[in-house]
Amino acid sequence: MINIKGLTKSVGVDKIQILKDVSLEIQRGEMIALVGPSGSGKSVFLRCLALKEKWDKGSFVIDGEDIQKNSFLGKRKIKREWAYLEQNPHLNLNRTALKNVLIGQASQTPIWRMATGMVRSDDYMGAMDVIEQLGLLEKAHQKSDTLSGGERQRIAIARALVHGAKVIVADEPVIGLDPKSAESVMQTLRNLCLEERVTVISVLPLELAEKYATRIVGMSEGKIIFDISGRRLTSQERNLM
């Protein structure tokens, strides 16, 4: 479904390579955790996947479509079907959780809807269904500034789903959350993979990666150093990080 081959990226006048020949094949419904030491290139790699950064070399194919060869269609597909979750989701804090889910992110929403906040009734029902699925029904009409960090993150996930996200790219989605909220967000992401076959690619601390991910990809110095499924890391793999 997603095929990345030889992704390479350099920065600065000295052309320091921060991604070195990164290749990864990702199937629908996988929950991939990127792990590795600070500065190993995890966030840069995620931002390249979300088309927030450019790379120098390498191919990126989604469902058979090379997004560099057909960049208009490829970019449109990513804008529509991929959601980039940040550590602190951008919600409009003066609006309710439900309104945030309905109105969506700026890139996905027509200007008239952003300005007026108007929605159709079937959009409303769909949003309430997703909010319920994420266990936040009783918070739907609460103003977003009164939600906890974990609830805000789950509202951001609901927003992504309502707007058709099939792939969620998340950079440390539970950083700064208390353990209970972090577990709840992780469980939400895991359920989406298992039940809805949403693909999740996220940077995670090792303990959460081992608990929730179906696959753990280790990075060091801009390279993939291991790629494992269905088991914990061996002590040798831990030592590589």
Ligand SMILES: Nc1ncnc2c1ncn2[C@@H]1O[C@H](COP(=O)(O)OP(=O)(O)OP(=O)(O)O)[C@@H](O)[C@H]1O
């Ligand atoms: N625009 C840039 N210009 C120069 N160096 C950059 C740029 N973006 C990233 N880097 C460098 O690339 C390396 C990888 O950065 P990245 O943020 O991907 O690391 P990371 O693995 O996510 O680290 P952390 O776990 O600390 O968030 C770092 O050394 C960083 O300083």
